[in-house]
Amino acid sequence: MINVVLGVIGFDCHSVGNKILEAFFVESGFKVTNLGVMVSQEEFIDAAIETDARVILVSSLYGHGEIDCAGLREKCIEKGLENILLYVGGNLVVGKTPPDEVERKFLKMGYDRVFGPDCELEKVVELLNGDLEAKKDCD
Amino acid sequence: MINVVLGVIGFDCHSVGNKILEAFFVESGFKVTNLGVMVSQEEFIDAAIETDARVILVSSLYGHGEIDCAGLREKCIEKGLENILLYVGGNLVVGKTPPDEVERKFLKMGYDRVFGPDCELEKVVELLNGDLEAKKDCD
Amino acid sequence: MNSFMLSRENFDKIRQEILLTWPTGKDLSLEEGIAYQKQIPPEKNFAVAMRQASENKETLIQPRAGVALIQDHIKLLQYLETEGGADLLPTTIDAYTRQNRYQEAAVGIEKSLQARTSLLNGFPAVNHGLAGCRQVTEAVKSPIQVRHGTPDARLLAEITLAGGFTSYEGGGISYNIPYAKKVPLQKSIDDWKYVDRLVGIYEENGVRINREPFSPLTGTLVPPFVSHVVAIVEGILALRQGVKSITLGYGQGGNLFQDLAALISLKNLAREFFAREGFDDYELTTVFHQWMGGFPEDEAKAFSVISWGASVAVLAGADKVIVKSPHEAMGIPTKEANAQGLKCTRQAINMLRDQVFPIGRKHQAEIDQIEKEVRCIMNAIYRLGNGDVEAGVIAAFAAGAMDVPFAPSVHNQGKILPMRDNEGFIRVFNKGNLALDDEIMDYHRGKLEERAAAEGRQVCFQMVTDDIYAISKGRLVGRPK
Amino acid sequence: MNSFMLSRENFDKIRQEILLTWPTGKDLSLEEGIAYQKQIPPEKNFAVAMRQASENKETLIQPRAGVALIQDHIKLLQYLETEGGADLLPTTIDAYTRQNRYQEAAVGIEKSLQARTSLLNGFPAVNHGLAGCRQVTEAVKSPIQVRHGTPDARLLAEITLAGGFTSYEGGGISYNIPYAKKVPLQKSIDDWKYVDRLVGIYEENGVRINREPFSPLTGTLVPPFVSHVVAIVEGILALRQGVKSITLGYGQGGNLFQDLAALISLKNLAREFFAREGFDDYELTTVFHQWMGGFPEDEAKAFSVISWGASVAVLAGADKVIVKSPHEAMGIPTKEANAQGLKCTRQAINMLRDQVFPIGRKHQAEIDQIEKEVRCIMNAIYRLGNGDVEAGVIAAFAAGAMDVPFAPSVHNQGKILPMRDNEGFIRVFNKGNLALDDEIMDYHRGKLEERAAAEGRQVCFQMVTDDIYAISKGRLVGRPK
Ligand code: B12
Numbered sequence A, B: 001m002i003n004v005v006l007g008v009i010g011f012d013c014h015s016v017g018n019k020i021l022e023a024f025f026v027e028s029g030f031k032v033t034n035l036g037v038m039v040s041q042e043e044f045i046d047a048a049i050e051t052d053a054r055v056i057l058v059s060s061l062y063g064h065g066e067i068d069c070a071g072l073r074e075k076c077i078e079k080g081l082e083n084i085l086l087y088v089g090g091n092l093v094v095g096k097t098p099p100d101e102v103e104r105k106f107l108k109m110g111y112d113r114v115f116g117p118d119c120e121l122e123k124v125v126e127l128l129n130g131d132l133e134a135k136k137d138c139d
Numbered sequence C, D: 001m002n003s004f005m006l007s008r009e010n011f012d013k014i015r016q017e018i019l020l021t022w023p024t025g026k027d028l029s030l031e032e033g034i035a036y037q038k039q040i041p042p043e044k045n046f047a048v049a050m051r052q053a054s055e056n057k058e059t060l061i062q063p064r065a066g067v068a069l070i071q072d073h074i075k076l077l078q079y080l081e082t083e084g085g086a087d088l089l090p091t092t093i094d095a096y097t098r099q100n101r102y103q104e105a106a107v108g109i110e111k112s113l114q115a116r117t118s119l120l121n122g123f124p125a126v127n128h129g130l131a132g133c134r135q136v137t138e139a140v141k142s143p144i145q146v147r148h149g150t151p152d153a154r155l156l157a158e159i160t161l162a163g164g165f166t167s168y169e170g171g172g173i174s175y176n177i178p179y180a181k182k183v184p185l186q187k188s189i190d191d192w193k194y195v196d197r198l199v200g201i202y203e204e205n206g207v208r209i210n211r212e213p214f215s216p217l218t219g220t221l222v223p224p225f226v227s228h229v230v231a232i233v234e235g236i237l238a239l240r241q242g243v244k245s246i247t248l249g250y251g252q253g254g255n256l257f258q259d260l261a262a263l264i265s266l267k268n269l270a271r272e273f274f275a276r277e278g279f280d281d282y283e284l285t286t287v288f289h290q291w292m293g294g295f296p297e298d299e300a301k302a303f304s305v306i307s308w309g310a311s312v313a314v315l316a317g318a319d320k321v322i323v324k325s326p327h328e329a330m331g332i333p334t335k336e337a338n339a340q341g342l343k344c345t346r347q348a349i350n351m352l353r354d355q356v357f358p359i360g361r362k363h364q365a366e367i368d369q370i371e372k373e374v375r376c377i378m379n380a381i382y383r384l385g386n387g388d389v390e391a392g393v394i395a396a397f398a399a400g401a402m403d404v405p406f407a408p409s410v411h412n413q414g415k416i417l418p419m420r421d422n423e424g425f426i427r428v429f430n431k432g433n434l435a436l437d438d439e440i441m442d443y444h445r446g447k448l449e450e451r452a453a454a455e456g457r458q459v460c461f462q463m464v465t466d467d468i469y470a471i472s473k474g475r476l477v478g479r480p481k
């Protein structure tokens, strides 16, 4: 079973989507470590190391995503998580913004995939399985 | 008392605004000849000649204003109504259109003043009195 | 066959003349039209859709839409179907065609080609003819209806029904009084007999065409009993010609409780009078029109009016709702604005469809009131017609016993003055010669006095004007500033 | 002075510490704050506005809004006041400030200056300090309120009340359970005692500040009795500290009749329990929140949700409605989108304000049901607290006798699973340890079985998920596809 770490970053308290994501990823066959809301970058990384996770699923709903999410990739590398996938999703920036603009921003920060609040979870899991497969080949 | 001719041009059946305009202009001290809805250019001109009107108030609500209103100025001149004021108002063209664009079109057709459906009738009467005053000076 | 039915002989005689009034009529074959209709699948039949909506307690949504050119019209309808999610499609006919001015419509088509945009306020179906209509009806997946406002709609009916439309709006009263100035009522009623008979002939040949009288009339402060009387009379006239699928309507008045009462009473009353006329074999469904009077210009406010109309439609259990757009106050909507109206409506319907409105005692009283009013006018109609509803309704309009507010027709007395009461119910301020009894008028007057007292002014004509502007200025009751 | 009231001595002790937690607190003077508040004219006082709305049976409208920089925030509020026509203004506080992370807020201000746009999701009032707050409150004409979500809101309260805000949202439960993860309930309740006492001190010095517990909680399928219990308990806790102007709220559930029943029962219940606690000298008003759960992304659909919320607010007679924008699903609204939400709401309110909803027998039954549920939980709270509501509510949360669905706090059991019944009423599927008696649960279960039967599936967890997404996907009840 593949380990994933899930949580809502920063000082964000939006818990409803988090509970749904947990239920969905469990049902899709992943072993989910759900850190809940208000998770710091350090907590994400520690949990990923501890559980030997292949991907971190970061949520940010409340608008501070741009500030809170910056630097996670660098910190992962620092801590030796060179190969980990970083997925991020939610209402990532303040204000209604074209999705491709948001995507560009977060790809540049080092996230592998960027999702809006309207993403279909089935599709996410499909992409994730593909990405995990591709990573395997790299290993 | 100043005579005005009022009506809805073409094959337009919108009668509510017409009834309100009649009531308002009567109350504002004009002698109103209301031709009602579905009035042809000829009927407007005949009524204006008959009543020695100083202004024709043309309504068009249904969208065919561009077609129906064209040529009224020329016909007025033809029939010797060189000095008559032509006011037009309503939903003059098909589709939501910037008011200044509509105004330009109808000024070009020879109308003296062009009004949208949102016009304040008090203002219209004010403008009319001003225009009538100015015309007097020209006479 | 009942004694009121237009004979086939007369029908054929009229038909020959009518088809010659514009070149596109010349080669029409009724048999070919029926054969063509027979191969239209049931999921595209309007009558079937309405019946199913009623059975499944669904509220279908339908926009208004029509532009000058065939290809543009098709694109528009397809957009409303896919992007807008319309259940039912319209083809709104332009105002020249409505007045049988096909020559002017031809000019409009020409100018639209030049301007690369529609200069007509609808689709000139007669000019486009049978082939043009079939292009349209074949290009869409949903049932599609002709919506117009045509006192003499005989040629239009011949062409569009043979052209694959499966529903036809209008009637001899509702497409005359609000839409014409000088057409005698007897003339439009006779012409609509022809249309209804045409539908009857399709019916007898196995093709069910839906018919929908136009209930909102002038769309402006029409008390429920006024539009109900027109709907019921036109229903009877249609049934007499063999029509079987009838959709009666009501245009939103604005007060939730009056609107609920209106839609509930409409079905009861129609059944009552249809039975009185000896009819029991028909499919009766209902349509609710979102606010038909002046709209607010601001689009956010317009959305509010649209959503509220949708909410009432579904709470009242209408089988279909006719949808407005956020452009309503300004002009014929773009396809995008039209789709926005549909989406806003769909959301409201889906949020409310499961909610059951319990009809309490106060609601029932309002239903009873409307029923009383309608019976009062209908009785006058029967009296004036010596028992016949057709003769009676013509006499009633002539005498003002039946009267539509703010209508353009000279054959309507136009003495009735409606007005909102303190809760926004549309009542009668001045009955003119309306055949309403004193008890009813006392009730209305009492309600209006409540409002006058609340506003600290006398019941007066200014209130009527204020009420006409009210919704567009962002209220329901036109209070003094 | 009652026995629960925080003594002035303790208050002053806490105050000294609190003011030192960020430089802007250092020189605050309570006396100067009171003096400043005294010269604010009554038409800018929130408590006065709420009382008058209640007396005049008006429904006031208020947006949410807050950006990082003072000048931008002022422009935003002025726009909502003039263009949007808001009756009441907010200042929504950013999420760093809510967690007392003033350092992070400072970074957010810095980055916002660089980016020339707000990177914060609200106005960092503590960082901007007294002078910044006064700039804001002096720049607007309407009463203005602090809206946030802060478990420890003591410094924020000191600064903003001295800064001229006349209403303060929140409470020790409602700003903890949905907004925090690890803050113990006793801690947040204690910290809010300070806030309420601060308001009480202003009150005793002749300045009435309005207090509004945050009722929607997680905004997601919260049954009325759950939010009512929190509202009532926080009302009592506020009254104990000398607060006199209290606005209790309710977040739209979606079913018209449940929402009406909820708002009607809320006032009755609050009066009942306030009396039980010995309070009779207070001003009680109500607020209705337009749909607080996931919104549809499409703006036309969002308008429909907004309008529907406004309609219910006014039919239910709420004194104020909190307004959403068509951008809700996507991000913090632009000022234009925010104003659109206000206009849409205003139109609905004005169209419906004159309409009187008659409360029939079925409505009364739903009111009775909610009252029964609230009394059931409240009795458990009193029992667990040995008669004291504060101790009781903390114990009840610990035991799960009181439980909020989908909340992030570890001090909430989160075992309750709400679900919609067949008509869209929010019921309880899994009560966890909630102190609801069997009769109540049988009623809920029966209602849910009706839905299960209608959908041809068992009552199951999937229904909860479906219901969470429902409104955003354009329905009320999350039916299977
Ligand atoms: C009620 C109504 C109807 C009723 C009319 C009943 C009747 N007999 O009066 C019915 C349902 C029958 C109807 C029919 C049609 N209608 Co219509 N109707 C309306 C509606 C909703 C309100 C009109 C109204 O009564 N307003 C209240 C009065 C008081 O305001 P008013 O008419 O605007 O008049 C005021 C001002 O315009 C101004 N004014 C008017 N004329 C003049 C002239 C001067 C000189 C001045 C100074 C001022 C002035 O002062 C008036 C008084 O305040 C409008 C949209 C809206 N406004 O919300 C559409 C609207 C006018 N209709 C429209 C159309 C297209 C039609 C139809 C062709 C059907 C169709 N294709 O949809 C048919 C017309 C057929 C025909 N032969 O004319 C369109 C016109 C589109 C455009 N211009 O692009 C509109 C704008 C709706 C829309 N957005 O599509 N309609």
Ligand code: B12
Binding pocket: A011, A012, A013, A014, A015, A016, A017, A018, A020, A021, A057, A058, A059, A060, A061, A062, A063, A064, A087, A088, A089, A090, A091, A092, A093, A094, A095, A096, A115, A116, A117, A118, A119, A124, D064, D092, D093, D094, D095, D098, D121, D122, D149, D178, D179, D216, D217, D218, D219, D220, D292, D293, D294, D295, D296, D327, D328, D329, D330, D331, D332, D333, D406, D407, D408, D468
């Ligand atoms: C309910 C709600 C609240 C509740 C939350 C209760 C709770 N504890 O959960 C309350 C009222 C408390 C609240 C508070 C606030 N909220 Co709020 N809230 C919402 C709302 C209406 C719904 C959120 C929700 O539950 N949706 C349902 C769930 C199922 O969907 P979801 O959360 O989007 O999650 C899904 C997807 O995003 C996606 N997803 C999420 N993360 C990830 C990660 C990955 C890797 C993937 C693949 C997918 C994915 O999958 C999830 C499941 O389908 C949204 C707006 C909306 N969506 O309509 C605003 C919204 C998220 N809130 C917002 C804000 C700003 C706040 C506040 C800061 C207050 C404020 N300034 O207005 C505070 C937050 C304080 C804090 N410390 O965090 C903003 C964010 C603005 C922005 N990004 O520009 C929103 C968008 C509203 C708005 N338009 O202003 N909120």
